[in-house]
Amino acid sequence: MIAILRKELADYFTSVRFVILLILVIFVTAFGLVAASQGIRGANLPEGIVFLGLFTTPGKVLPPLTYLVMLMVPIIGIALGFDAINSERTGGTLSRILAQPVFRDSVINGKFLAGVFTLSVMVGAMLTLVSGYGLIMIGVPPSAEEVIRIFIYLFFTIVYGAFWLGLAILFSIVFRRAAASLLFLLALWLILSIFILPVAASVANAIAPTAEGSAEELMRNAELQQMIARLSPNILFQEATRVLLVPSVRSLGMVSMSQVAYMIPNPLSLGQSILIVWPHLTSLVSLSAVCFAISYVLFMRQEIRAT
Amino acid sequence: MSEKFAIETHDLTKRYDGTTVVDRLNLRVRENEVFGLLGPNGAGKTTTILMLLGLTEPAAGTARVYGFNPTREPLKVKRLVGYLPERVGFYENLTARENLRFIADLNGLSYEEANRRIDEVLEMVGLTEAEIMEKVGPSKREKTVGKFSRGMKQRLGIADVLLKRPKLVFLDEPTAGLDPKGINQLLDLIADLPKMGTTVVLCSHQLYQVQRVCHSIGILSRGKMVIEGSIDKLGREALAGGRYQIQVETTAPTPQLVNVIREVKGVLGVEVQENVLLVSTDTDLRAEISKVVVQNDFPLIQMKIQEFSLDDIYMKYFREEQVGS
Numbered sequence: 063m064i065a066i067l068r069k070e071l072a073d074y075f076t077s078v079r080f081v082i083l084l085i086l087v088i089f090v091t092a093f094g095l096v097a098a099s100q101g102i103r104g105a106n107l108p109e110g111i112v113f114l115g116l117f118t119t120p121g122k123v124l125p126p127l128t129y130l131v132m133l134m135v136p137i138i139g140i141a142l143g144f145d146a147i148n149s150e151r152t153g154g155t156l157s158r159i160l161a162q163p164v165f166r167d168s169v170i171n172g173k174f175l176a177g178v179f180t181l182s183v184m185v186g187a188m189l190t191l192v193s194g195y196g197l198i199m200i201g202v203p204p205s206a207e208e209v210i211r212i213f214i215y216l217f218f219t220i221v222y223g224a225f226w227l228g229l230a231i232l233f234s235i236v237f238r239r240a241a242a243s244l245l246f247l248l249a250l251w252l253i254l255s256i257f258i259l260p261v262a263a264s265v266a267n268a269i270a271p272t273a274e275g276s277a278e279e280l281m282r283n284a285e286l287q288q289m290i291a292r293l294s295p296n297i298l299f300q301e302a303t304r305v306l307l308v309p310s311v312r313s314l315g316m317v318s319m320s321q322v323a324y325m326i327p328n329p330l331s332l333g334q335s336i337l338i339v340w341p342h343l344t345s346l347v348s349l350s351a352v353c354f355a356i357s358y359v360l361f362m363r364q365e366i367r368a369t
Numbered sequence: 370m371s372e373k374f375a376i377e378t379h380d381l382t383k384r385y386d387g388t389t390v391v392d393r394l395n396l397r398v399r400e401n402e403v404f405g406l407l408g409p410n411g412a413g414k415t416t417t418i419l420m421l422l423g424l425t426e427p428a429a430g431t432a433r434v435y436g437f438n439p440t441r442e443p444l445k446v447k448r449l450v451g452y453l454p455e456r457v458g459f460y461e462n463l464t465a466r467e468n469l470r471f472i473a474d475l476n477g478l479s480y481e482e483a484n485r486r487i488d489e490v491l492e493m494v495g496l497t498e499a500e501i502m503e504k505v506g507p508s509k510r511e512k513t514v515g516k517f518s519r520g521m522k523q524r525l526g527i528a529d530v531l532l533k534r535p536k537l538v539f540l541d542e543p544t545a546g547l548d549p550k551g552i553n554q555l556l557d558l559i560a561d562l563p564k565m566g567t568t569v570v571l572c573s574h575q576l577y578q579v580q581r582v583c584h585s586i587g588i589l590s591r592g593k594m595v596i597e598g599s600i601d602k603l604g605r606e607a608l609a610g611g612r613y614q615i616q617v618e619t620t621a622p623t624p625q626l627v628n629v630i631r632e633v634k635g636v637l638g639v640e641v642q643e644n645v646l647l648v649s650t651d652t653d654l655r656a657e658i659s660k661v662v663v664q665n666d667f668p669l670i671q672m673k674i675q676e677f678s679l680d681d682i683y684m685k686y687f688r689e690e691q692v693g694s
Contacts (some may be wrong), residue, residue, distance in 0.1 A: 154458020
């Protein structure tokens with residue numbers, strides 16, 4: 063498996079695809095920094111979480127960096143995995159490799175690991191770039207807690223990317239043609255990251271209409287809407303990001319006015335933030351695992367046939 | 370040629386979606402021989418190979434490759450066996466050496482050993498430095514496989530198979546895309562493999578090539594083995610006993626003439642087909658036959674000699690089958 067891992071990594075790092083993705087990463091970094099430079103002064107963040115503001119403050123027109131990451135990381139995952147297996151199949155290299163004394167699963171394991179590694183390098187580079195330039199820009203060093211939060215965010219992002227990579231590899235096994243797998247993946251990406259929100263809203267309105275406008279109705283409608291949106295890993299990731307990087311977010315659910323009166327408007331401690339996003343993390347990890355497991359089983363069971 | 374078998378299958382069967390592709394196949398290939406696996410398209414040749422490699426599971430029956438069960442112990446089998454698929458593919462963005470080094474890596478060879486063997490196999494298949502290098506300005510560098518011609522890729526495929534020094538190789542249409550010179554070199558190479566301790570199973574539609582290098586053949590049709598045996602024996606059967614067939618054309622063949630020819634030493638049988646006598650013999654008896662024909666005052670118009678070819682065996686079987694069905 064080491065041999066396959068090594069070869070896949072060499073392939074990724076020397077490919078044109080890698081260069082293009084790297085350019086994309088640099089653009090996203092730049093956009094995020096510009097957005098933060100425009101908005102961070104007006105955000106008026108309390109002491110101790112200023113540095114995190116670099117990642118979460120929107121600009122005048124630009125969305126915050128975290129939103130861009132939510133959109134872009136799936137693209138990296140898709141680009142690295144959409145032709146993992148079907149290109150080997152159409153290129154005639156798969157049967158040649160499987161005729162060598164290697165376990166069949168090392169092929170797919172090696173590809174997945176190489177993809178995750180490449181993805182981690184990119185995301186890591188991006189966060190480091192933002193932190194470095196951000197430090198020069200705002201001149202406020204991060205506190206220890208902020209560093210830990212950024213690392214947890216990095217971990218979340220990698221798991222999130224691994225989900226999309228696993229999905230891409232799954233599609234590359236199911237679809238014989240790379241173009242078909244890419245097209246379906248992009249459609250899915252568009253639905254899960256953007257179209258899910260209006261869909262969730264309309265479904266919630268149909269199931270739990272807010273005709274009378276009572277508090278219970280509104281509550282039910284909002285909760286349903288959130289539940290449907292959370293089916294998308296992208297929304298899940300976005301929520302988790304918000305809690306992790308904006309410590310003043312105290313709850314993701316609905317809070318009634320009477321409860322708000324008793325809320326203390328100070329940032330949550332790290333442990334409490336993690337407690338809120340723990341279900342998100344487990345869901346993302348299990349989604350990635352399920353995705354990879356399905357690809358694994360399909361690949362192991364798929365027969366090598368005479369053309 | 371030894372009497373040990375490299376491959377033994379017993380009632381090997383494979384079904385895809387209800388249709389039987391390989392039907393209770395009993396195949397035996399001796400160690401250190403070149404075995405030709407023939408048959409029309411879709412006869413189940415490739416499927417048989419895939420089962421012997423452990424890439425596909427048989428529906429029923431057993432297979433043994435050097436004593437190992439390919440389904441249960443695929444790694445042990447794959448360590449001994451090389452496979453050249455019909456449409457061989459390489460990573461087009463890598464050079465020939467890089468492609469081979471990856472395969473060496475998968476086989477667990479050390480870096481030095483891999484380099485040594487890569488040079489060795491490239492030379493064996495006749496891929497010269499001049500062919501795998503290209504000029505970039507004043508300096509030279511290795512070409513990526515994407516720039517290789519079809520024949521070069523095919524030869525690289527052979528090199529790839531030989532890299533692990535296999536005890537058994539499956540070659541599926543190895544001469545496709547090669548020029549006549551390349552074909553000759555490749556056939557010589559294949560014929561030499563048994564001397565190096567490698568058994569060869571050759572799948573091809575080029576009957577002349579198969580006849581040139583194979584010791585024995587098996588013909589598959591609809592997943593069943595229809596003829597199997599050494600090429601000499603099958604040739605005799607197809608040509609009524611002899612190795613040669615001499616066609617003697619006269620104006621009017623009489624029973625006396627047939628008797629006269631039959632008495633020539635070495636003649637195995639005579640058949641009459643209109644004005645032509647088909648004489649089957651083991652050696653070239655044209656001189657003797659013409660002598661007796663003329664001495665006995667029979668008119669001799671012309672004589673032709675034919676050595677049996679695999680075409681005869683192949684065609685004879687499929688003609689019979691068509692008549693039968």
